[in-house]
Amino acid sequence: MSFLIPAAFADAAAPAAAAGPAAGGFEWVFLVGFLVIFYLMIWRPQAKRAKEQKNLLGGLQKGDEVVTNGGIAGKITKVSDDFVVVEVAEKVELRFQKQAIAATLPKGTLKAI
Numbered sequence: 583m584s585f586l587i588p589a590a591f592a593d594a595a596a597p598a599a600a601a602g603p604a605a606g607g608f609e610w611v612f613l614v615g616f617l618v619i620f621y622l623m624i625w626r627p628q629a630k631r632a633k634e635q636k637n638l639l640g641g642l643q644k645g646d647e648v649v650t651n652g653g654i655a656g657k658i659t660k661v662s663d664d665f666v667v668v669e670v671a672e673k674v675e676l677r678f679q680k681q682a683i684a685a686t687l688p689k690g691t692l693k694a695i
Contacts, residue, residue, distance in 0.1 A: 639680045642666060647687040650678055655692060 642648070642661055648668065649655045656668035659675060666683065669675050 638686065639683060642680065642683065642686075647689065647692050648683050649685050649687060650682045651684045652682070655687065655695070657692060 642658060644658055644661055646658045647655070648658060648666075650668070654668070654670055654676065656670035656676070658666050659669045660667035664680060665677055666680055667675050667677050
């Protein structure tokens with residue numbers, strides 16, 4: 583039975599040498615495929631969200647009803663370059679950085695709450 587072992591080693595070594603160059607091409611295809619999937623699933627959606635957030639912050643105006651990242655809802659009373667002043671109750675105003683604004687609310691939402 584020991585005469586089969588050297589034959590098995592010889593058979594295993596021969597195809598491995600022949601498959602070496604062909605496997606290199608497959609690795610490139612796999613790498614490119616991975617990069618395409620990364621771009622479609624991670625990079626594009628993140629860029630889209632960043633663009634939407636930039637448009638939201640650029641379009642803030644006095645009188646808009648907003649909600650912050652912390653969940654505070656109110657009406658904008660003053661807008662500057664980096665900050666907004668939000669009235670959260672009668673005669674209660676808070677100053678936030680624009681980046682803290684998560685979303686705008688439809689008009690009249692605060693009165694309905």
